[in-house]
Amino acid sequence: xxxxxxxxxxxxxxxxxxxxxxxxxxxxxxxxxxxxxxxxxxxxxxxxxxxxxxxxxxxxxxxxxxxxxxxxxxxxxxxxxxxxxxxxxxxxxxxxxxxxxxxxxxxxxxxxxxxxxxxxxxxxxxxxxxx
Numbered sequence: 001x002x003x004x005x006x007x008x009x010x011x012x013x014x015x016x017x018x019x020x021x022x023x024x025x026x027x028x029x030x031x032x033x034x035x036x037x038x039x040x041x042x043x044x045x046x047x048x049x050x051x052x053x054x055x056x057x058x059x060x061x062x063x064x065x066x067x068x069x070x071x072x073x074x075x076x077x078x079x080x081x082x083x084x085x086x087x088x089x090x091x092x093x094x095x096x097x098x099x100x101x102x103x104x105x106x107x108x109x110x111x112x113x114x115x116x117x118x119x120x121x122x123x124x125x126x127x128x129x130x131x
Contacts, residue, residue: 009036009102015119015126019045023104025122032114033107036063039096048093051107059106060084060094067097 005027012021021036023029033056039046048070051058060069066079070093071086078084078094086092094103108114118124 012036013122020119020126022120022122024116024120030114030116031108033105033116033120035105035120037094037101037103037105039065039067039094039101039103041096041098041100043096043100046094046096048091050091051088055088055109055112056107057088057110058086058092060086061104061106063102063104065096065099065101067101068095069093070095 007023007026009021009023012023012026014021019038021038023036024032024034027034037046060078061083062078062080064080066077068075069078069084069086070076070091071084072090075095076084088109094101119126
C-alpha cells in the first residue's frame with residue numbers, strides 16, 4: 001500500500017493569522033520538525049531565538065521572496081538559491097525584504113528522537129497575536 005501525503009501549502013492548517021503553516025503535521029512527518037512561515041514585506045515579527053535548551057538545529061530555505069537572516073548579530077542575505085543551517089546555540093532572526101518571504105524551516109535534534117512541540121500539532125489552538 002502506498003505511503004505518501006500531498007498537500008498544497010496554502011491549504012495547510014495555519015496559526016498566527018495564517019503565517020505559520022503546520023507542514024510537518026499536515027504531511028504526517030514524525031522524524032523532524034517542518035513548518036512553512038509566510039512573512040509580509042519588511043516585517044519584524046520573526047522572533048530572535050536559539051535552541052540551546054532543546055538542542056535543535058535548523059535548516060532554513062527561502063521558497064519565495066528574500067531578505068536577511070541575522071545569526072549571532074551578523075546579517076546574511078538569503079533568497080531561494082540559499083540554504084542556511086543554524087546550530088542550537090546560535091541566536092537567529094529572519095528579516096524579510098521588500099517582497100516578503102515564504103520560508104521553509106526544518107529542525108531536529110542530533111542523536112535524539114524528535115518530539116514535536118504542541119504548537120506544531122494539528123487542531124491545537126495557536127497563541128493569541130500580540131496587538
